[in-house]
Amino acid sequence: MIPGGPGIWELRQDGILMDWISQVLPKARRVASVCLGAFVLAWTGVLDGKRAVTHWRYCPRLADGFSRISVEPNAIFVKDGRVWTSAGVSAGIDLALAMIEEDFGHITALDVARRLVVFLKRPGGQSQFSTCLPRRPRTWRGVSVHCMPGSSKILLVISKSRRSPGKLE
Numbered sequence: 001m002i003p004g005g006p007g008i009w010e011l012r013q014d015g016i017l018m019d020w021i022s023q024v025l026p027k028a029r030r031v032a033s034v035c036l037g038a039f040v041l042a043w044t045g046v047l048d049g050k051r052a053v054t055h056w057r058y059c060p061r062l063a064d065g066f067s068r069i070s071v072e073p074n075a076i077f078v079k080d081g082r083v084w085t086s087a088g089v090s091a092g093i094d095l096a097l098a099m100i101e102e103d104f105g106h107i108t109a110l111d112v113a114r115r116l117v118v119f120l121k122r123p124g125g126q127s128q129f130s131t132c133l134p135r136r137p138r139t140w141r142g143v144s145v146h147c148m149p150g151s152s153k154i155l156l157v158i159s160k161s162r163r164s165p166g167k168l169e
Contacts, residue, residue, distance in 0.1 A: 003092075004036030004054070012043055030099070032084040034092035041085065042066045052085040053078045076122065093118055 002021070012018065022044045025031050033041050038054035039062065041047045048068040053059065059073035072078055077086040077095040086095040097120055101109035106120075113120040 002037035
């Protein structure tokens with residue numbers, strides 16, 4: 001599994017490490033990346049002819065720089081054969097749980113998800129982009145949270161509330 005992060009761009013300059021990764025990946029039963037780690041897989045050619053995803057901010061860069069990769073910008077994670085890629089860090093948890101489920105079964109994956117206090121599979125669509133769920137204002141400690149339908153923007157309004165402190169309604 002290739003992790004991603006801001007240091008990924010310098011990794012490409014490390015010829016010894018990139019050569020080693022290029023030699024090891026073809027022998028691996030499964031290859032995976034988290035977030036910007038997809039660029040390492042792209043640089044080594046592993047993603048050529050494959051579907052893949054990376055963090056949403058970098059999907060255009062991946063698509064523009066590597067025309068042989070079919071970038072799926074809305075996916076949480078993508079499995080294409082033995083190659084898995086995830087959108088970001090939390091999506092890497094989704095990817096890992098899917099791998100656990102594939103290798104050890106649903107019950108084991110569910111147990112791991114419970115221990116991590118995460119969903120085994122996220123409810124609803126599998127889009128990277130969070131949208132506001134509440135359709136009506138919510139209030140907590142005098143702060144109202146408003147979300148317009150179809151919008152990902154949240155408006156916080158501080159007001160005096162007669163509601164009990166600490167209770168989100």
